[in-house]
Amino acid sequence: GTVTFGRRAGEADDDATLHQTDDATAGSQTLQGVEELLEEDDDSDGNGGGDDVSDDGGGGDDAPAVYRRGGLSRELTAPTGAKTTTKLHALWGRVRDVEGPQLLVAGDADDYGPQAEELALSRCGVRAVDARARNVLRLLSALEDSNRFEKLAGRLTSADDRGAVASWREAEATRRRDEALTDATTLQNLELALADADGASPGAVSAAEARLEALREEAAAEKQKREADAAAKREAKAKKRRLLADADSLLQAACDDAAAAGDDDDDEYDGDDEEDFEMI
Secondary structure, eight states, X not given: OEEEOOOOTTOOSSGGGOBOOTTHHHHHHHHHHHHHHHHHHHHHHTXXXXXXXXXXXXXXXXXXXXXXXXXXXXXXXXXXXXXXXXXXXXXXXXXXXXXXXXXXXXXXXXXXXXXXXXXXXXXXXXXXXXXXXXXXXXXXXXXXXXXXXHHHHTXXXXXXXXXXXXXXXXXXXXXXXXXXXXXXXXXXXXXXXXXXXXXXXXXXXXXXXXXXXHHHHHHHHHHHHHHHHHHHHHHHHHHHHHHHXXXXXXXXXXXXXXXXXXXXXXXXXXXXXXXXXXXX
């Protein structure tokens, strides 16, 4: 048989369209935590632990992440050429530019949860499932729902399991604070994110502080440029006013000179001209 990926209408026919869900990082962390708890449980039962991993999930050191897909299916081809397609909601698959098998899910949590449980059991090599392991597995139906995760995590009663859940919560809080720092792109947003960055990773804080300093320098440069532009505009207006004032002064002086010249002509007139006019 051949495993194929069902696609939504309009999707490209390759795995480039695979993408993590909005809460995929948290879901990936839940998946990895479930595997760790299952392996611990299997080790305690003497069943060989996580080293006996099936080929479906791989056995590499890189922990798998959770990716959402529009649709998943398995196509079986008979020797006669007849094909049968089975709809799936969870399977181990490959994602472009990501090393190792990843958990691909489709549909609602109620759809992919049971299949994800079986995949996790197979990957971890767990042969016997007790009540505690079943409660751990149910966390896989809360990959994208933090409220449901809290409800299901409350069913884990051992101190080790509760400690693991507390560690997941702390790591998730750190991830969300880091994400807030990364998503802050404006000066004001960065300042607010850094003010609420208690618990964020040092690397994310340092990177955010460096971006904040760069934004402050950029804002200061822009302010200086605006002030210089405003000063240049004010100087241009003042120069224009001075030129207009000088032009008015020159025009007034010309008018005064013309008026003075007219008075001089009147002063040079005498009566001989009048006598000549009467004789004519």
